[in-house]
Amino acid sequence: MRDELLRLTVLGCATPYPSADNPCSGYLVSSGETRIWMDAGSGTLGPLQRHVRLDRLDAIWISHLHADHSADLLTAYYGALYADIRLAAPIPLYGPPGIADRLAGFLTNTPARSPIESAFAVTELYDGHQAAIGSLRLTSRAVSHGIPAFAVRVEAAGGSLVYSGDTAPCPSLTELAEGCDVLLCEAESAQAPADGEQVHHTPEDTGDTARAAGAGRLIVTHVGRSLTPRQAVARAAARFGGPIDHAAPDATFTIGRRPSAD
Numbered sequence: 001m002r003d004e005l006l007r008l009t010v011l012g013c014a015t016p017y018p019s020a021d022n023p024c025s026g027y028l029v030s031s032g033e034t035r036i037w038m039d040a041g042s043g044t045l046g047p048l049q050r051h052v053r054l055d056r057l058d059a060i061w062i063s064h065l066h067a068d069h070s071a072d073l074l075t076a077y078y079g080a081l082y083a084d085i086r087l088a089a090p091i092p093l094y095g096p097p098g099i100a101d102r103l104a105g106f107l108t109n110t111p112a113r114s115p116i117e118s119a120f121a122v123t124e125l126y127d128g129h130q131a132a133i134g135s136l137r138l139t140s141r142a143v144s145h146g147i148p149a150f151a152v153r154v155e156a157a158g159g160s161l162v163y164s165g166d167t168a169p170c171p172s173l174t175e176l177a178e179g180c181d182v183l184l185c186e187a188e189s190a191q192a193p194a195d196g197e198q199v200h201h202t203p204e205d206t207g208d209t210a211r212a213a214g215a216g217r218l219i220v221t222h223v224g225r226s227l228t229p230r231q232a233v234a235r236a237a238a239r240f241g242g243p244i245d246h247a248a249p250d251a252t253f254t255i256g257r258r259p260s261a262d
Contacts, residue, residue, distance in 0.1 A: 004135075005158035005256040006031045008184065009051060010247045011044040013221045015188055016068050018043040022249045024068035025222055027163070027184070031156040034058050034134030038152070038163060040072040045079070047250070055085050059133045060120070061140075062095035063165030064149035065102055070095070073120075077107060080119040093120035094131065094140070096148040125150050127172070141176045143167035146199045151176055158256035162215070166222065168198040169205045177213035182255045184247065185209055186222035187232045200224075203232040207239025215240075221247035 007030045012023025024041025028051050035052045037044075037060045048054075054076060062070050073093075079085050093099070100122045107114040116122070123131070127142035129150075137155045142148070145166045151173050154161045162177040164185040177183050188200035201209065203220065210218040218240050223232045229246040237244050245253070 004032055004156070005254050006136075006154065006156040006161055006181075007252060007254050008161060008182070008219075009252045010221075010249050011047045012041060012249050013223070013247045014041075014043075014068070015222050015224060016066075023047065024071070025063075026069075026072070027247075028052065029136070029154055029161065031158065032135045034136050036061055036133060036136065036138075036154075038154075039063055039069045039165070040076065041068045042071045045072040045075055053085065054079055054091065055087050057091055059092040059094060059131075061138065061152060062093070062099065063151070063163070064096055064145055064147055065099060066147075066166065069166065070099075073103060074106060077103065077114075077116065077119045081115070087119070090117060090119055090121040092123065092133070094123050094125055094129075094138070096150065097124045097126075098148075099124065139176065141172040143173050144170040144199065146197055153177070153180065161255050162213075164201070164209075166200060169201060169209055174209055174212050177209065177215055179214050181216045182219060182253065183210050183213060183215035183217070184219045184221055187220050187227070187236060188222050188224040190224060190226045203227070203235035204239050206232075207236035207244075210236070210240040210242065215242065217243045217245070219245045219247050219253065 009028040011026035014022040023043030025039045026044025027038040129140040139153045140150045159181040162180040187203040187206040
């Protein structure tokens, strides 16, 4: 049935700050009755609520703690505890080591530490972490972004999705994405740095990762401000021969035997 298939809804994909019509990185992943907010970049909490209330989420998964992937956790905290939301239990939150203390460091305004754990049931990710969330199975791998950062493979009965988070090309991402139905991969950099550590994909890197992994389909996301989405897709297509899309805000992709954009 359609509802059993994996679905990806793009809440936003801008970097490093939101555009007027495009929030930062955030996605809703769903299958059946299971819903996961995957990255909570600036501005994504608003469009998330077109699809699901905070208290109806099964989990939140955060790739890393740069603000364009996590800042809306701050306002989600206020919504969960101090507004019209009444949580039956804290929302499961999967994120990099130290995520609870980072949130508390910003949200605490008195001598008493803010009760982060009343809003979020925090689980710290590590390389190879696995979780079963409703009808979905998640496997996280550490990737190369200069700070603790993770990619995730989401599997349902109907298909598989791998999200790169932010990362340079690295073996762990390629291994995680092996044979996936859809690879949602960043293409932030117009070119690799001449000096210093690479921490993002170029569009060519994105195509190479999809090809090396044998992904069925590539969705290019997190395109940097020096590129247009059209340019990024065209450059990735020079390296990957399969279907390619851009993660345009508000787009929904159905992932399964025959993935499609709704």
